[in-house]
Amino acid sequence: MRQILQPAIDLAEKGFPVSEIASYCWKKNAHALQAPGNPHGKDLLIDGQAPDHGQVFCNPFLADTFKELAELGKRGFYEGRVAKAVVDVIQSNGGVMDLEDLKSHATEEVKPIVTNYKGLNVWEIPPNGQGITALLALNILENFNLKEMGHNTAHYLHVLIEAVKVSFADTLWYCADPEKVAVPTTKLLSKPYARDRSKLIDLQRATAKYNQGNPFPVGSDTVYFTVVDTQGNACSFINSNYMGFGTGLVPDGCGFTLQNRGANFSLQPGHPNCLAPRKRPYHTIIPALATDADSGELLCSFGVMGGFMQPQGHVQVLLNMLEFGMNPQQALDVPRFCVEYDRKVDAWLVSLEDGIPQNITEALIAKGHRVVAPVTGHNRSMFGRGQIITKGDWWRHWRILPSSSNVFWAGSDPRADGCALGY
Template sequence: MLEFASRRSPVVCTGGCTASSQPLATGAGLDILKKGGNAADAAVAIAAVLSLTEPFSTGIGGDCNCLFYDTKTQSVFGLNGSGRCPQALTLDLLNSEGFDEKNPLPSVHANLVTVPGAAAGWCDTVSLFGSKKLSLAEILQPAINLAERGFPVTEITAFHWERGASILQSPGNPHGKDLLIEGRSPKSGQIFKNPLLAQTFKELAQFGKKGFYEGRIARAIVDIIKKNGGVLSLDDLKEHISTEVTPTFTDYKGVRIWELPPNGQGIIALMALNMLERYNIKELGHNSADYIHLLVEAFKLSLADGSWFCADPTKVQVPLNELLSKQYCQQRSQLISLQRASSQCLHGNPCEASGDTVYFTVVDEEGNACSFINSNCLTFGTGLVPEGCGFTLHNRGFQFSLGAEHPNSLAPGKRPCHSIIPALATSSATGQLLCSFGVMGGIMQPQGQVQVLLNMMEFGMNPQEALDAPRFRVEYEKPDGAWKLSLEEGISQLAAQDLITRGHSVSWPVSGHDRSLFGRGQIIAKGMWWKLWPVLTGEDNPGVLWAGSDPRADGCAFGY
């Protein structure tokens, strides 16, 4: 049985700070800071190393999104690094092959590969937000070095690698062996090398985005997809671009929480916070039955809205301002019963009113922050490995709806609903950075963000304590058509029994490696603002950084 009880203190420092789910990645980011890079540069270095060390969760064959806080202007910027549906892929084509809403594509199908956006996202993060002191080659060099000389696989990483290895061993995936050792996943402590991934990084460093979206790598991507029945083309890759976007936010009791707008699901967290704002959260007691019930009911409502409205706003109308209005969210919150669990999964209509991933974060010495998330979607994505490239291709198209009337229905050139959501928190009054934070894990991400944020704001926990605390997760299960509530070990049996009496379908206690269900988060905070909230005076020594890293992963926070 894997022990998750954390005995860590928060990392406290005054220079730069990095936090990720893997120590080598955290260290690589810190090295970039010490060489003169800023938070954006370090985040890309971490993303590259995690592509090597956690290939089941993330990779250059997936997507990325980021938020960047500019300390000089106290402004927050966003980059949508998600890819789009192939131009040749239509609902009619899938219907002709026997796939529809009731019979969706299997999770490893090649037609679930939307254009991988990570490579462009890394390049654009550096060009838009980077220090301009380091080249992309210098930023990628730590990952290149590790890929060539090898790294020792950590315990939790080895477990998840083995659990997903079967899709790398399938007959239609001849190059899956490139992510295995003698046909098997690496064991804990075993050295794993990936020279093919090192070469991919070298080509990206030398040629920029063209090195990935045109030429050898692009041809290898298209080749493996077409051999497995997919339709992604060289033109789809060549035409891909990231999008600089205006982040969206809500104010919760004096703290402004920032998210990327749809096609991302960040609005789910913001809507839930708007619904919870009118309650005395602290009075309910941390992880009590009353507390969990209230949050779960708010999550159900925001998840129902999000599952309908989180779509590509360039293709369909998304009523973003209406969804995030305090009036609409308060109306939705009136549907919450404090005594009984709801059983429906119905979205509202605000216009009538007057899943695997890695998350990491960096704050540099100047006070800039980069909240970054990179993902394969499900474990190893499709598992398909392009020849000579050293990475798997994701399956983000899994999040499209195959219903023609759904806002998030699959269509050529369209971005799917996206679960990966980096977050930032600033002072509503002053614009001062409070923390850069996030929790990975599919639909757990908005739920995890709200839980760790309330752990700090309402219950005075430091960043490490906020991540250590037991979490819960609610999800709507098909085809059962029912809500399931999972409670992590550490939540009391008394609370679990109380929740059952209120009508929740409860799984308790979730322990060991199964705790991956609750995601893995990272937090870097400026000053002890959570101790002074709700009165943020500016006297909390904001020059000190406080960082935490989730005990459900192998990672850590470093600082100097």
């Protein structure tokens, strides 16, 4: 454990130059650290302010936390000094978590869920994670000839947007902690169910609201990276505080903020995702892998950060490769859309990234979509920030010609501070 954590300890102690987009996001959310009721928020600031691009930031308290983890393992976080600091800051702000709650934390190893899209198996984290949203959307979209529509045409974007809306209608209801409620994952991912749901999509008009379906027979700041070794073993990893700095609360002497994932619970009585003790909320972070459905061979390891944008990003990026033959970097570079439900106006909003032509925007508005466009500059991070590694160039001619090599291809999203590196 010490060997694994030592590079992070060195960075925290010696400092690192803050990258451009990290600085932008830090400043955007600094108010949470600067709040009067957050006395230790200053630990993640420099002279009370978020660091500038290129400014060196040191985090000695986080280094101390990592050292305790290296020495004590899990007990170094869920018991002892760090645990007490976490509980103290929560209780001082009206929370009810106690030391016994932290000590009783348990990790569960889960089996990924999968769907087959035209011979490619796409693997996602199961509920309570929202990976099922991406798989639902792919199953629905399999019922349309997307390539014939053309990439990012109004017709293509309309169908994808509606498929995402249908998928969210299901998962925002059914996706919950499977230890507490019955989540019909298998039935939701069945191809007949997807065919039925695809029939709800009006090819000419946007639908204002979709209800969750009945799969039973009648009677959201995130960090993602991926690594693939020379043997083809892959790691698809994601982690998040949620909502920028999460709660913004910093435990004394620990060097980190507390997340606020509980915000994704429903407070509606009877809802499968309703808040309850020892229950996990609907969770947005979803690392993913894709394999050949016949051979089981790894094809790509990928992820797209960005809260509720994540399953939408997975779908758009995968289709860019599968349907339109884009390499990983091209698949990440092209403009994207983001669908989100605005409770203030009780309607779905569709944001379009700079680069989608004005005539496409106008055509989507004509179909009844509420459109925000163009989204430019650093605000483009709302469309997710992805990373991809593929083994071979299977995306050139999927299911037509075999991959011509085992060369690894990688792409890193221009909307984030990231890069693709060989080692």
